[in-house]
Amino acid sequence: MFVKYALLSFSIYYFRQSINREKELRIIEKEKLDTEYAFLRAQINPRFLNNTLNFFFAKSLPLSEELANGIMTLSEIMRYSLAIDSDDRMTLIDQEIEHIKNVIKINQLRFNHKLQIDFKIEGNTHNVRLIPLILITVVENILKHGNCTDQNYPVKIFLTINEADGYVYLNTFNRKKKGPKELSSGIGLDNIKKRLAHHYQKRFILNITESEQDYFLDLSIPSSTSASEVKQSTQITLAEQFTLHTIKPKPYTP
Helix, strand or coil: CCCHHHHHHHHHHHHHHHHHHHHHHHHHHHHHHHHHHHHHHHHHHHHHHHHHHHHHHHHCCCCCHHHHHHHHHHHHHHHHHCCCCCCCCCHHHHHHHHHHHHHHHHHHCCCCCCEEEEEEEECCCCCCCCCCCCHHHHHHHHHEECCCCCCCCCEEEEEEECCCCCCEEEEEEEECCCCCCCCCCCCCHHHHHHHHHHHHCCCCCCCCCCCCEEEEEEEEEEEECCCCCCCCCCCCCCHHHHHCCCCCCCCCCC
């Protein structure tokens, strides 16, 4: 009788386990289908939106060159953002820099060229790679929460590529906006920390110092280069260079 009930108990247990596994498989299959559907939607919508923006660009060009250029800049921003995979594959820092410039440019159009942003670059960017959308997330955070129109306290964004130690340094300063604070989930900065930790482990440094008025950010991440790509050295133009007194630039002090 003991053996009989034991076998019955084991049978019931494994039967329940089998049902649970079936349920889990169905849930996984549903999630897979939902993901594939979302992927298909993502493939359709961006293409449609990009074609629409190109249409608007062509139509607006005879009416307003500034408006047409703004539409084209927005199209380039979207094209780059959508071209970056969701994983942490490496991208050229030159592409990140161009993306930052486009985002600043489109915001200058939004605010009638009143933004006071000092974006300076030092170092050779040739073939330097890093994980994408880290630098631009910092800049977007400044545009959202910073006071970017004060001529006495312009936003400072210093980007240094140091070939000697193989690191990229980003140092920013901005005054905070006065008045009611914008609602923010903090997902952007939290996402940066998680991605940096996932990809660089303990080889990066992210320090944030803030007061009631000011916000400073210092980021150091290792860079990588690809010897497989043979290109002529791409030096930053003289107008874009900013000579710093130290290899690691210090945050702007008002």
